[in-house]
Amino acid sequence: MGSPGARGAAARSAIEGVRELAGEELTAAQVFRRADELLRPVLEFDAVCWHTADPATGLVNSVQSEDLSLAAYDHAVRLEVWEDDLATFPKIRHSGVQAETLSRVTGGRPQESVRYREQIAPAGFGDELRAVFDSAGGMWGCAAFMRAPDRGPYLGRQRRLADAAARHLGNALRACHLPAAAPDAADPAPAVLVLDRANRLRAVSGPAEELLARLADPTPTALAVPTSVAMAAEQARRAAHGLPVRQMPVRVRTRDDRWYLLHGSALRGGAAEEVTVVLTPASPAEVMPLHLAAYGLTAREQEVALLLVRGSDTRDVARLLVMTPYTVQDHLKSVFTKTGVGSRQELVARIMLGSGRC
Template sequence: MNVHFTQLAQLKDARQQTYKHTLIDRLRTQVSFDAACCTSVDPNTLLSTGAFTESGVGHLHNKLLEYEYLHDDMMKYDQLVREGRSIATLHGATQGQPDRSRRFREVLHPAGFVDELRVPFMYKGSCWGFLTLFRHHKQPAFSTEEQQLLEALAPSIAYHLRQASVGLCPVPSTTAENEMEPGVLVLSDKLSPISSNITAEQWLKLLRQQEGIDGSSLPAPVRAVCLRALSTTLPPIGQASVTSTPPARLCIPSADAGIPWVTLRATLLQGGQGHIGENQLAVWFEPAKANDMLPLMAEVYAWSERERQIVQLIVQGFSTKELASELHISAYTVQDHLKAIFLKTDVSSRRELVWKVYSRFN
């Protein structure tokens, strides 16, 4: 099990795609598989912030995303995270009868795969990515020993995937780029582009470069927010309704030093008569604001829900007395929370905390 995953964290110039690619290469020395996909996600929404997909399964990636968000099936990643399951295989989940899964019948089996293994990468209770491995029909199902090995490696991988997501982003410069107009992209409900402004095209180009895909493909984060927007309006096929679905919004790191983080949002535009084929989706891109980044910062610095509330109010300029009044707690309790926040965030004052929020992520 001496795979040296910690060495990946020392590649300071490596971005997420390099990490994911190298990760899959290292894993292949330990476990046999015919194709793989490694996806980083927003820990608050579980939406994809970027994916590295090997050529053997690249043509299936978009279809698999649709099944993840729009169809009811077994072993979906949000289910694995919600249930606290660290690993699962299709062969195991179906008791050796994978054709019980619609995803298997309609996507995997026609492509020649016999088993699928899924690992949610969890670090301190938050999910930072997913790993999906596939095996062809001529290969055996994933063994218990192989699952145990991947399960043991998963926490270390999760930590370094988290670092690749948030630890290597440049401090933004104060350029006019931060004042650019929002990018707007309109697509059909089949995710075919209809129209866009220049800013949206610039963002799409940048995200495609980061993901290593051609100009005709939608980046995984754009596809993910669109599918989430569709799923919040239309219940997944085979499922009566959706409950507590996170919003169609996520923040992703950008390769642009002027704007290191971008916020993507999507919404469904209803057609004239409300038919599915007449609906359109609107996606917009904006430099991430402090309030957009606070949920992610809360995950990064392990703030409690109360600490997150206090930071949000501090950013708005609340004094200790105002914090106590707003949250219905004593000033002494506020001070105790502040000490914990300062310790976790490695600052020593409110001013440093606010600076860290704005200079790091705004």
């Protein structure tokens, strides 16, 4: 890709472009498309799979790819949930970095990864770079970048570049989750799905068909249901086996800016049998922490804001959080600045009624 100087200039330009995405009022799908255009020349990947995630748990809840057919995506979901593989999204997230490559984590022996043996190599790729998009304590998305074998493994500078870009992409995706204006119509009733072992629909009740359409992945996959539903089902099967699972339920935002909670439960016979997934509209109390995180509030600022929204005054907040009233005021000023309001009443309206985008 040219001289070191030219590579460095291209990398800096790409990072600056990614950094600016947070201020462009884009949807998540648009963020991913722009990031693809900016990063493909410098990371030198041949295919990428983008995901949004439940910011509270990090569970993947959608998929987008313009390079892959996703004909084997059902197998990818099972591998992600069931296999204790190398360089998984949760392991990367807890490793202290935001990007990792299979070649590096395996010491040049990617065949040690079940994901490599069963998916990456059969699909004709030689190395994979994964990145998680964290911001303000939440994981808002992630991606897997694949490259052809003749390119060789990803270089250290490319992993570091992906790590830097991932931090900015976390900010851009977080900005996409700012609360939107409250919808005119009331939320529909909960929907109940019954899925077989292959996550095919066996029965539905409530407004399931309409809701599934609003949860559909940006890219068609081999799954018969959206990614979020399949992830909830597989997590339920893990729990039925007595295996640890990440915090449930799965949270997902629909195309019309409503948050839903997906609760999975295994039926008789355990993990090898059917599961139900109940999709319920999230209450304001369940959505508020996500909205506060979307504005970039720190954990302490979120605690202060939640208490204020629930009716506590400065003295109550100081007592409950064991801090001085002056410290509460300092946090409150920061909360007002980040959320763009000038009073507690405006804060309540902003968080409860919404005024964001995406």
